[in-house]
Amino acid sequence: MKYEVVIGLEVHAQLLTESKLFCGCSTKFGSEPNTQVCQVCLGMPGVLPVLNKKAVEFAIKMALAVNCRVNNKSVFARKNYFYPDLPKGYQISQYNEPLAELGYLDIDTNGGKRIGITRIHMEEDAGKLLHGERPEDVNYSFVDLNRTGVPLIEIVSEPDMRSSDEAQAYLKALRDIVVYLEICSGNMEEGSFRCDANVSIRPVGAEKLGTKAELKNMNSFKYVKEAIEYEIERQIDLVESGGKVLQETRLFDASKGVTASMRSKEEAHDYRYFPEPDLLPLLVEDALVEKLRGELPELPQQKRDRFIKEYGIPPYDAGVLTSSKELAHYYEAVVRATNEPKVSSNWVMGELLRLLKEDSRDVKDCPVKPDSIASLIQMVKGGEISGKMAKEVFEEMYKTGKGPKEVVQSKGMAQISNEDELSKIIDNVISGNPENLARYKAGRVQLFGFFVGETMKATKGQANPQVINKLLKEKLDGK
Ligand SMILES: [Zn+2]
Numbered sequence: 001m002k003y004e005v006v007i008g009l010e011v012h013a014q015l016l017t018e019s020k021l022f023c024g025c026s027t028k029f030g031s032e033p034n035t036q037v038c039q040v041c042l043g044m045p046g047v048l049p050v051l052n053k054k055a056v057e058f059a060i061k062m063a064l065a066v067n068c069r070v071n072n073k074s075v076f077a078r079k080n081y082f083y084p085d086l087p088k089g090y091q092i093s094q095y096n097e098p099l100a101e102l103g104y105l106d107i108d109t110n111g112g113k114r115i116g117i118t119r120i121h122m123e124e125d126a127g128k129l130l131h132g133e134r135p136e137d138v139n140y141s142f143v144d145l146n147r148t149g150v151p152l153i154e155i156v157s158e159p160d161m162r163s164s165d166e167a168q169a170y171l172k173a174l175r176d177i178v179v180y181l182e183i184c185s186g187n188m189e190e191g192s193f194r195c196d197a198n199v200s201i202r203p204v205g206a207e208k209l210g211t212k213a214e215l216k217n218m219n220s221f222k223y224v225k226e227a228i229e230y231e232i233e234r235q236i237d238l239v240e241s242g243g244k245v246l247q248e249t250r251l252f253d254a255s256k257g258v259t260a261s262m263r264s265k266e267e268a269h270d271y272r273y274f275p276e277p278d279l280l281p282l283l284v285e286d287a288l289v290e291k292l293r294g295e296l297p298e299l300p301q302q303k304r305d306r307f308i309k310e311y312g313i314p315p316y317d318a319g320v321l322t323s324s325k326e327l328a329h330y331y332e333a334v335v336r337a338t339n340e341p342k343v344s345s346n347w348v349m350g351e352l353l354r355l356l357k358e359d360s361r362d363v364k365d366c367p368v369k370p371d372s373i374a375s376l377i378q379m380v381k382g383g384e385i386s387g388k389m390a391k392e393v394f395e396e397m398y399k400t401g402k403g404p405k406e407v408v409q410s411k412g413m414a415q416i417s418n419e420d421e422l423s424k425i426i427d428n429v430i431s432g433n434p435e436n437l438a439r440y441k442a443g444r445v446q447l448f449g450f451f452v453g454e455t456m457k458a459t460k461g462q463a464n465p466q467v468i469n470k471l472l473k474e475k476l477d478g479k
């Protein structure tokens with residue numbers, strides 16, 4: 001590789017407040033267009049914005065979670081532009097005095113890496129333009145202002161990422177955090193968590209950053225990766241063939257897997273930022289910051305590290321199990337009841353997640369309670385059922401919501417561990433296969449497995465394998 005890739009991300013997260021950033025309108029998603037609006041978010045003359053305190057608290061929590069310094073004073077500013085979906089003609093954002101700065105986030109790729117976070121600032125969202133969504137509207141565009149004024153935080157990273165994988169890992173880690181903090185739904189399809197990527201290339205060893213293109217419209221982790229990869233190749237081809245990368249905004253077209261130029265990128269001074277005269281500077285006291293710090297939950301990385309240390313499970317397991325707070329909670333409930341961290345992890349990550357995925361169901365709505373999985377694990381451990389039967393029992397538990405004992409009873413699935421009972425069955429198997437018995441005695445010891453298999457067949461898989469092994473050894477080898 002002659003070129004080094006340089007990526008910085010700007011992530012917008014919609015805060016889960018009930019009302020908008022500067023008015024009391026609802027932020028509910030999916031309502032009829034233009035039903036959640038008022039004079040303030042419609043930009044009528046003579047109205048004044050009032051800052052939403054909850055939104056400030058949520059933004060501070062995020063700042064603390066990614067190790068930012070929270071500024072005691074920050075200033076809202078007007079970003080002027082022609083916004084067809086923001087009737088005021090400017091967006092209230094923060095500019096040179098943002099809420100928080102100088103943070104970082106550690107990601108796991110290639111043995112771990114620290115990605116710098118330049119700043120986190122608060123701003124209001126714009127509305128939504130709808131372009132001919134219905135066939136009869138094909139020649140029209142519409143505007144829905146329900147989203148206008150909804151609170152956002154923008155999290156701006158340093159240009160520290162060097163591959164699409166790192167960008168994806170950083171974005172996932174950020175999303176895990178906002179979801180753990182319960183300040184954002186993290187839903188990329190609904191646009192509640194969005195990402196723009198600044199991508200440039202430079203010759204390996206060069207200090208100076210190359211000209212960057214800004215990529216927009218990537219509403220899934222997969223698209224983020226695809227768009228960045230396409231863009232890296234496009235820039236390299238361009239430079240190799242003697243061309244120059246232009247500073248511009250490019251849209252990702254997911255159906256074609258390409259990025260296309262949308263507009264030449266504005267410089268910050270084009271927006272004519274100036275302090276918002278309708279809002280006082282935002283003063284945040286240290287006491288509030290410390291109070292919010294005390295309210296932070298255990299974050300995904302902390303939880304993952306604790307799972308590895310406390311339960312001795314592999315990092316991979318810990319990563320999967322902490323991918324949501326609910327799943328981590330579920331797993332811990334199973335471990336508490338079984339005291340078997342790895343076996344519990346296998347069940348939760350394997351069978352449980354498989355069935356939930358098939359059903360597109362969330363662990364919150366799981367029909368099997370942690371106690372039930374725990375009893376199932378205990379039944380396997382106690383030899384009541386085999387591991388193989390347990391999987392069948394589990395599927396039935398999942399389908400019916402019944403407990404494992406009930407399923408085993410109703411299906412007559414209990415494992416046969418009774419030696420007298422199994423002894424008789426094995427005697428029948430042996431006497432029914434005199435030729436294989438003779439070959440076994442003559443030294444074909446691999447036929448042991450044949451006898452195990454036949455006994456299993458005779459018991460419809462319900463025989464306890466350890467007991468079969470023991471009895472067969474006694475009977476075939478005289479041990
Ligand atoms: Zn409003």
